[in-house]
Amino acid sequence: MQEYIPKHTFQKTVTPLIPVFGLQESQALSYIVLEKIFKLSKTDIIVNHPFLPDALQLKNYALIVQRLLNNEPIQYIFKEADFYGNTFYVDKNVLIPRQETELLIQIISNYRKWDHPKMADIGTGSGCIACSLALSIKGSQIVGYDVSHEALQIAQHNASKLKAHAVFSPLDILEDEIPHKDLDLIVSNPPYVMDQEKQQMKKNVLEFEPALALFVPDENPLIFYKTIMEKAKKALKKGGVVFFEINEQFGKETLLLFQHHGYSEPKIYKDLHDKQRFASAVLE
Incomplete structure (x- = not known):
């Protein structure tokens, strides 16, 4: 040798x-x-x-x-990605968790003094947000929804591996109502990249990550935000909060949408690169 x-x-x-x-x-x-x-x-x-x-x-x-x-992402090659101090299984059926999204977990954890909150994560993918919240907020009950059955299997695998108290269920948010009610929080990192932005994206994203979880039509880029805001009103308790990861181009529009749908305290949060990355509002 x-x-x-x-x-x-x-x-x-x-x-x-x-x-x-x-x-x-x-x-x-x-x-x-x-x-x-x-x-x-x-x-x-x-x-x-x-x-x-x-x-x-x-x-x-x-x-x-x-x-x-x-251009195959190294996370797909080795079938793992680090997120918020834990290692998640990932493959081509789910988006690779992004480092900037970790800040969302911190913001939600510190948002208020949570007391055994009931939470939902819409478009859960690998389950990185749902599992991280379950591990970070003691006594929380969280359900992760996704339209992809493959993603739900991966999320459940991650929850089991990490001993995170999260359950997962199929849901097409554009077609179905949110089945759980009396929720304290709804969080979502939905598809928000416009088709016209594809030319600016790297090949390792375009050629390998699931388009279903990334892209929205140019003519209706806020379709998931509008839908979730409307359906969340039936699922949240009074004083419940919605958190989104957003397209940095549409911070102002997202806040206006919250106001249009009757939410209060709309707020934008910037990421570590000073980009408008998250938004929240409270159901009155």
């Missing part, structure tokens, strides 16, 4: 990725690949002791580098 040098292997991994991802992201991806395939930590690479990979490891390594070069 041939000995491999960690620093050489790291550089060999980084170099072909740079034209696709740039230096910083290529290095980050390479650290993950070497850790997952060869069990090499960053310290191992610095110490630089030779290692002896087996034939299967080398085959998997070559395949994974090629998949990255084909």
Whole structure:
């Protein structure tokens, strides 16, 4: 068996990725690949002791580098994504949880002193929001809804793995009413990317992540927000709150929609990049 040098292997991994991802992201991806395939930590690479990979490891390594070069997200390759301190199973049936969405969990957790709240997450996907809220807010009861049965299976798997007290149920919010009533909170990160924005998006999103969970028609970009606001009025208790992740272009429009549908205290929250990212309002 041939000995491999960690620093050489790291550089060999980084170099072909740079034209696709740039230096910083290529290095980050390479650290993950070497850790997952060869069990090499960053310290191992610095110490630089030779290692002896087996034939299967080398085959998997070559395949994974090629998949990255084909723009496949590393989260789908390894079937996991980190979110709010936990690792979630993900595949092509669900969106990859975004780092900026973690702030939504913090905002909701700190919004008020919750007392065994009943919550619903509409368009739950991997269940990252529902599970994170269940783990963060003691005594909460939360149901996650999704139109995709594959997504619901993934969300239930994640809840079981993380021991999060969340249940999941099918729902097409554009067609169906919200079945649970007397809720304290409804949260949703619905599709909000307009079709015309596709040209600005990276290939790893366009070619691999589920379009059903991403895109809305250009002529009706707020369709999910309008629908949820209207149907939430029958599902929330008085004083219940709605939280959304939003398209940064439509912060003002989202606040106006809340007012139009009879909600009070409409508010916008910015993410860590100073973009309008979340909105909330209270049912009077």
